Amino acid sequence: MQKYTERLGSAPLGRLLITLSLPGIASTITQSLYNIVNTLWVSSLGHEAIAALTIVFPYQILFYAIGGGTGIGISSLVSRRFGENNIDATNRIAGQIYFISAFWGLLFMIVAVLLADDILPALGATPDIMEYSKQYLVITSYGAPVMILSIVMSSLIRGSGDAVKPMLIMTSGTVINIILDPFLIFGIGPFPQMDVRGAASAAVIAQAFGALLGLYYFFARKTAYRIRASHLRPDMSILRDIYRVGAPSAILQITESLAFVLFNVIVSSFGSFAIAAVGIAMRISDFAFMPVMGVSHGLLPIVGFCFGARNFKRLWEAVKKASLGIMMLLLVITALIEIFTPQLVGIFSKEAELTSVSVPAMRIMLSSLVLIGPSIMIVTAFQGLSKGKTALVLSLIRQFIVFVPLLFLLRYLFGLNGVWLTSPASDTLGIIVSLAFIYREYRIQQQSGFLIRND
Helix, strand or coil: CCHHHHHHHCCCHHHHHHHHHHHHHHHHHHHHHHHHHHHHHHHCCCHHHHHHHHHHHHHHHHHHHHHHHHHHHHHHHHHHHHHCCCHHHHHHHHCCHHHHHHHHHHHHHHHHHHHHHHHHHHHCCCHHHHHHHHHHHHHHHCCHHHHHHHHHHHHHHHHCCCCHHHHHHHHHHHHHHHHHHHHHHHCCCCCCCCCHHHHHHHHHHHHHHHHHHHHHHHHCCCCCCCCCHHHHCCCHHHHHHHHHHHHHHHHHHHHHHHHHHHHHHHHHCCCHHHHHHHHHHHHHHHHHHHHHHHHHHHHHHHHHHHHHCCCHHHHHHHHHHHHHHHHHHHHHHHHHHHHCHHHHHHHHCCCHHHHHHHHHHHHHHCCCHHHHHHHHHHHHHHHHCCCHHHHHHHHHHHHHHCHHHHHHHHHHHHCHHHHHHHHHHHHHHHHHHHHHHHHHHHHHHHHHCHHHHCC
């Protein structure tokens, strides 16, 4: 067993969480930076371009839903097998990623190419952004297979306790994307001017590079896995185990996409400036959200390993440290966003009408960031405990079950400001329920004697 895996059960928790989280945070920083830079470049094409990217985003969430859900299932499964010291099983699990990526990626690509004219109106596209939206949807969908492969490979490597290579896979592609964007959007040098199509093409090229780097790590034997040809054959029993944990997360993100579609449809009734305001708020929230996913990626293999090794005291200590740490960090980030909201909006656009809509939108929507961090850590804990259904329920409560009724109610009561209020209201109710669930699970294990036996 590699040193990366061994430390999951023995290294000091505080330092281990930081070590495993920083690469994930670095990955999300570069991804968030790309989203911001990409929006900055296309903003020069007008607010319609920002709105187009915002409208297409729910469909792209589906890529991340399948890739991320599959990745969570794989990461949780292999970390437990490492904890059980069952190395052969980890290799058989690893061999499934190629079939999974090809199946889902080709499905998303074909649907987008054939049905773009039907999909976009359902996503809330207004006539003035329809052409940009179609260009971006179709071209980025060509990259669905390699995007899903990159996500799944990163999760697989992360499940072995190696957080550096996933960071390199994600950041390398993102850096290439940032570099290519202006060349392909504006036609600098030998490149043709492609406008929104250039932004989409840069994304596909970058995703392909990230996937190739991941493949290099596997075939050059630079990971904890040794995949043979026999491992590549689809194994239904392994796939069931993967999706038993991963499917709830995928379903969650799919419902999140549906909620976002409903959100965009309601916002679109206030015009394309309101849609563009959502896009700007999203870019800032992505950047603010980066430590949450990084710490979640660092926490999951620790929980899975400790669960497999039956070390429950260490497991709960890791959850506690991760939750408190991320909450304090997000408190600082939220304060900065609230203070400097006009300046942040001004980075993307100087249009007075867009600014007047975006400033209150961002201040209200992002006011509950501090509550999201602990909620995600609690969900991650249940994923690592192989309680994917519980993780799904907790996330659905915040992102769909409560969110959707509040969206219609608050819109009816307060108009556009009510739409912005939906997020903090659902986040507040979500953390209350999550804390109740995690306390109940802790008490069950305490009463069963697990925590005492691991003193």
